[in-house]
Amino acid sequence: MAKNRKTSRPGPNKQATRVAMQRKAQRLLETDPLFHGSPPYEGYREWLVPNPRTGRFDLSASAPADTRAFIERIEKLLLPLYQGRVPSAATYLDDRIKEGVLVFxxxxxxxxxVREIPVTEFAAQMGSHHEEDDHHEVCPQLNCVGEQHVAAEHRVWIHFHHLHASGQLLLNDRDAIRFTIPPQSPGGAWQFVF
Known part of the structure; x- marks a missing residue:
C-alpha cells in the first residue's frame, strides 16, 4: 500500500512577483508616461481609443463630415505618436497649433x-536648421496651401507632440502648456518646470 505523501512544492515567491510587477509598472511608465503616470489635469482623464480589432474608430454612417475629418486626423496623425490611444489633451494641443498660437x-x-506666442514666431525661435526637411515623418497640413508646405510650422507641430507624448509637457485645465518632468516611479508626482 502506497502512502499518500504530500509533496512540498514551493509556493509562489511573493517578493519576486512584487518585484516583477514593480519593474513592469516602471517600464510602462517610462514608455507611456501620459497613460500610466496619471497627469493631474482633466485632459488626461478621457482617452480616444480605437477598436482594438481594426485599429480605427467606429463611426456611424450618418456621422457629420467634420466629425469624420476630426477622427481621420486622429487616426492618421495622432494615434501613431501616442502609441495607439490619444488623450483628449492631445487634440487640444493639435487645435492650438492649427490655430497658429501656442499658449504657455x-x-x-x-x-x-498665460503667454501667447504665434506658431510662426516660435518656429523662428527654433531656428532654421533642417530647413531642407520639407516635412518630417508626417504632414499635419496646418496652414499649408495646395502643395506648399510650411516646414517651420511642421517642425513645431512634430516637436510639441513628441514632447507631449513623452510627458515633457502637459496641457493644464485651461489648455495652456506647462513643461514637466514625468514621475520617475509608479505613483510618483509630476514636477513642473517654471
Whole structure:
C-alpha cells in the first residue's frame, strides 16, 4: 500500500512577483508616461481609443463630415505618436497649433497667467536648421496651401507632440502648456518646470 505523501512544492515567491510587477509598472511608465503616470489635469482623464480589432474608430454612417475629418486626423496623425490611444489633451494641443498660437502657462496653475506666442514666431525661435526637411515623418497640413508646405510650422507641430507624448509637457485645465518632468516611479508626482 502506497502512502499518500504530500509533496512540498514551493509556493509562489511573493517578493519576486512584487518585484516583477514593480519593474513592469516602471517600464510602462517610462514608455507611456501620459497613460500610466496619471497627469493631474482633466485632459488626461478621457482617452480616444480605437477598436482594438481594426485599429480605427467606429463611426456611424450618418456621422457629420467634420466629425469624420476630426477622427481621420486622429487616426492618421495622432494615434501613431501616442502609441495607439490619444488623450483628449492631445487634440487640444493639435487645435492650438492649427490655430497658429501656442499658449504657455506662466507660474503655477493658481495664478492663471498665460503667454501667447504665434506658431510662426516660435518656429523662428527654433531656428532654421533642417530647413531642407520639407516635412518630417508626417504632414499635419496646418496652414499649408495646395502643395506648399510650411516646414517651420511642421517642425513645431512634430516637436510639441513628441514632447507631449513623452510627458515633457502637459496641457493644464485651461489648455495652456506647462513643461514637466514625468514621475520617475509608479505613483510618483509630476514636477513642473517654471
Amino acid at each position: 502657462a506662466e507660474g503655477d496653475d493658481a495664478h492663471h497667467k
